[in-house]
Amino acid sequence: MSQDWAPMWKELGLDLKAHDELLNVLGKFYNDIFMSQKDRPQGMQYFDFVMSEVHGLRIKELLDAKAQSRKVIATFCLYIPEEIALATNAVQVGLCGGAEMGFNIAEKYLPRNTCSLIKSFFGFSEAKICPYFEASDLVVGENTCDGKKKAYEIFKDLRNLYVMDMPNMKHEKGRELLKSEYIKYLQMMEKLTGKKITVESLKKGIHIANEKRKAIGRVMDLRKHNPTPISGKDALLINQVAFYDDPLRFTDSVNKIADECEKRVKNKIGVVSKETPRILVSGCPMAVPNWKVPHVIETNGAVIVGEESCVGMRNIRNLVSDKGNTVEQLVDNLVDRYFKIDCAIFTPNKDRLDHIVQMAKDLKADGVVHYSLQFCTPYNTESHLVENTLQKAKIPLLKIETDYSMEDMGQLNTRVQAFVEMIKK
Amino acid sequence: MSQDWAPMWKELGLDLKAHDELLNVLGKFYNDIFMSQKDRPQGMQYFDFVMSEVHGLRIKELLDAKAQSRKVIATFCLYIPEEIALATNAVQVGLCGGAEMGFNIAEKYLPRNTCSLIKSFFGFSEAKICPYFEASDLVVGENTCDGKKKAYEIFKDLRNLYVMDMPNMKHEKGRELLKSEYIKYLQMMEKLTGKKITVESLKKGIHIANEKRKAIGRVMDLRKHNPTPISGKDALLINQVAFYDDPLRFTDSVNKIADECEKRVKNKIGVVSKETPRILVSGCPMAVPNWKVPHVIETNGAVIVGEESCVGMRNIRNLVSDKGNTVEQLVDNLVDRYFKIDCAIFTPNKDRLDHIVQMAKDLKADGVVHYSLQFCTPYNTESHLVENTLQKAKIPLLKIETDYSMEDMGQLNTRVQAFVEMIKK
Numbered sequence: 001m002s003q004d005w006a007p008m009w010k011e012l013g014l015d016l017k018a019h020d021e022l023l024n025v026l027g028k029f030y031n032d033i034f035m036s037q038k039d040r041p042q043g044m045q046y047f048d049f050v051m052s053e054v055h056g057l058r059i060k061e062l063l064d065a066k067a068q069s070r071k072v073i074a075t076f077c078l079y080i081p082e083e084i085a086l087a088t089n090a091v092q093v094g095l096c097g098g099a100e101m102g103f104n105i106a107e108k109y110l111p112r113n114t115c116s117l118i119k120s121f122f123g124f125s126e127a128k129i130c131p132y133f134e135a136s137d138l139v140v141g142e143n144t145c146d147g148k149k150k151a152y153e154i155f156k157d158l159r160n161l162y163v164m165d166m167p168n169m170k171h172e173k174g175r176e177l178l179k180s181e182y183i184k185y186l187q188m189m190e191k192l193t194g195k196k197i198t199v200e201s202l203k204k205g206i207h208i209a210n211e212k213r214k215a216i217g218r219v220m221d222l223r224k225h226n227p228t229p230i231s232g233k234d235a236l237l238i239n240q241v242a243f244y245d246d247p248l249r250f251t252d253s254v255n256k257i258a259d260e261c262e263k264r265v266k267n268k269i270g271v272v273s274k275e276t277p278r279i280l281v282s283g284c285p286m287a288v289p290n291w292k293v294p295h296v297i298e299t300n301g302a303v304i305v306g307e308e309s310c311v312g313m314r315n316i317r318n319l320v321s322d323k324g325n326t327v328e329q330l331v332d333n334l335v336d337r338y339f340k341i342d343c344a345i346f347t348p349n350k351d352r353l354d355h356i357v358q359m360a361k362d363l364k365a366d367g368v369v370h371y372s373l374q375f376c377t378p379y380n381t382e383s384h385l386v387e388n389t390l391q392k393a394k395i396p397l398l399k400i401e402t403d404y405s406m407e408d409m410g411q412l413n414t415r416v417q418a419f420v421e422m423i424k425k
Numbered sequence: 426m427s428q429d430w431a432p433m434w435k436e437l438g439l440d441l442k443a444h445d446e447l448l449n450v451l452g453k454f455y456n457d458i459f460m461s462q463k464d465r466p467q468g469m470q471y472f473d474f475v476m477s478e479v480h481g482l483r484i485k486e487l488l489d490a491k492a493q494s495r496k497v498i499a500t501f502c503l504y505i506p507e508e509i510a511l512a513t514n515a516v517q518v519g520l521c522g523g524a525e526m527g528f529n530i531a532e533k534y535l536p537r538n539t540c541s542l543i544k545s546f547f548g549f550s551e552a553k554i555c556p557y558f559e560a561s562d563l564v565v566g567e568n569t570c571d572g573k574k575k576a577y578e579i580f581k582d583l584r585n586l587y588v589m590d591m592p593n594m595k596h597e598k599g600r601e602l603l604k605s606e607y608i609k610y611l612q613m614m615e616k617l618t619g620k621k622i623t624v625e626s627l628k629k630g631i632h633i634a635n636e637k638r639k640a641i642g643r644v645m646d647l648r649k650h651n652p653t654p655i656s657g658k659d660a661l662l663i664n665q666v667a668f669y670d671d672p673l674r675f676t677d678s679v680n681k682i683a684d685e686c687e688k689r690v691k692n693k694i695g696v697v698s699k700e701t702p703r704i705l706v707s708g709c710p711m712a713v714p715n716w717k718v719p720h721v722i723e724t725n726g727a728v729i730v731g732e733e734s735c736v737g738m739r740n741i742r743n744l745v746s747d748k749g750n751t752v753e754q755l756v757d758n759l760v761d762r763y764f765k766i767d768c769a770i771f772t773p774n775k776d777r778l779d780h781i782v783q784m785a786k787d788l789k790a791d792g793v794v795h796y797s798l799q800f801c802t803p804y805n806t807e808s809h810l811v812e813n814t815l816q817k818a819k820i821p822l823l824k825i826e827t828d829y830s831m832e833d834m835g836q837l838n839t840r841v842q843a844f845v846e847m848i849k850k
Contacts (some may be wrong), residue, residue: 109809110806110809111802111805111806111808111826113538113799113800113802113805114802114806143593143594143772145571145802146570146571146572146770146802146803146806147571147802147806149593149772150769150772150802150803150806150807151806152772153772153773153774153806153807153810154806154809154810163772165592165593165594165596165598165599166593167590167602168568168574168590168591168593169568169590171590173590173598173601173602173605174590176598177592177598177602180598344575345571347568347574347575347577347578347588348578349578374538375538375800375802377536377538377539377570377571377572377575377800377802378571378575380536380538381535381536381539381571381572381575381576381578381579382575382578383536384534384535384579385578385579401536
């Protein structure tokens, strides 16, 4: 880390001892999983730096932004449009937790049979080890799955929380609800920041978010080449950092990696050999530092070429149109784009099934690993339909249901190894 | 049973061997749990008869109704308004399963970590042991919890299924959604039955459903007296049979029990002694033959005086107004009533918390047993708020999370016994 951030963390009210332990584990974990990789694009050094400063410099930046009267909004879900925060000059950061931290505290509030993602955000918050919670002015939740929907009722007594409602179905009434929730959210953000959102400021927000999506999309698209120019772990890291980093700097850094990957592809330089089995990972989001399954896949002789996930394609697919002369028209454009997100909370959700097949084909994947968190009802139940769909498309599938613990590492290694062996050309 | 129904069951396509096994278990279970009780109201004999014929005479009645061109609608949830089915002269029956049957088949479609209620309806359907599925023209589902919402996507390929959408929140848009879904449902039912719903027919449906609620309400209200005139198991049975039986005959039979219970109260005759600890059960619905927890409670020295549950007060609380001169006005009345149902799928759901306290006080309960099915995220998560609320109200609480298996009977007996000991006056 670039300097001693302990005074800042203390000021924020973190539990310094527990936080130090977290950083030690995280640092070791990151070294083992990322720094051990060979032939990474040089541009990944930026992300190594970002990760080393994810609780340091980045938090300092958030506090500096606050000192300039900007607001910091912390979110859990793709459905909260960053464009609106950007239009008010606020900073939006992601809060999803990807580690088994503070679970003993989380389980005082939540059923044991709650998915790790939800327990993790409770744990990070209540164990006072997450500077993003402490640096944020407002936490924004959303009624997506039952787990989050009901957890927010408890969480609202612990943090300054705003909850956005969500529809279950993509019919006209569902669209109306999403639009009215986006308008309510926009008005709330105007009030919070004291900044009136204009056509110009919202267009600027749309532009920044689109450029971010396009930059990530460039890297992701290059992975269809064989050999693939970047590892799945590094690609996931880019997708993860997208939720934390300053969007302009991030976009610039990702475009540099895309340039580098383009050259690699042109020169037929890959991060693995051409013979390496190619895997599409599909399912639940993987928040930092949830690198378990990708690490298992890529240390068992395969390479990941795509993420059909919220921390992946669901976040960057489809741009928001900037056509329109009123704020309402632009909000309609937001709804158009966000309503296409094919999260398993929707019913029916056939678009996702089609998209998995399409991604597997576009990326020339030899097989799909469906990843779901234990107790995540939407993704676990939908995995039956994913299985049927991939069977029909004759694409091999391995279904993994796991949590954030390391207890099933032996079993995961065995299952993934057997799957990789099976899909080898 | 009054006659040999095997030919009917065969005709319906049931798996006769598996179905016989179910009936044997069910019969023995019923005898042990219900017939062993002392001092039951005489009127319960009707319910003993109904239960002995639940797969026999009642199915014959459904088939007779169909022979007269009436339609049979099978539902899982309180939010499907029986008034609409009644207005089309259709028969509505409940489908929720309360036994661990066909789970091995259900788990071919659903995650193992799915609640027993959902696995049970899949199991009963796909093991071909439920004549209600086979006798129904249409199964009506609804987007309540994630488990059901996503399970219906799979179930729609197995049965003729109509799914009603539901809101997450009780705001204006939520109400609009429910109303539009009720209108869509009404139109679908008109098409299915070939019967135009009129103000008159809908008022008739409202009347029948209200009378049913009032009759059950009379019995439930009498349980506030000490000693209580009826056991919790028998009261639950009345609530359960409400979903299967012919509504007019049912209402009549329940009113007779209410008359009998009134006399008992007047004469200070109870089903247990005045000193017996009184318990309110709150939480997930208990579908036939899910009598496990009530049996444990009432064989450990306590008596149940109320059910804060879908198979209980949530089903009968609040009547539908029959004021109105148009079908739309009456649909508005339906929405008014059904929107008050305080299921844990809603967020926030403070009404339920208040109602538990109110019921506990009205019924003079010495304690509350919160009953939830394992993997039922809405009720399990909400139980934290129930706990906080009851603590504030100084009402003792025992939280039970269980499933349909008998494996935890020893543990349940121990925990309930200790709780009953604790709340003894």
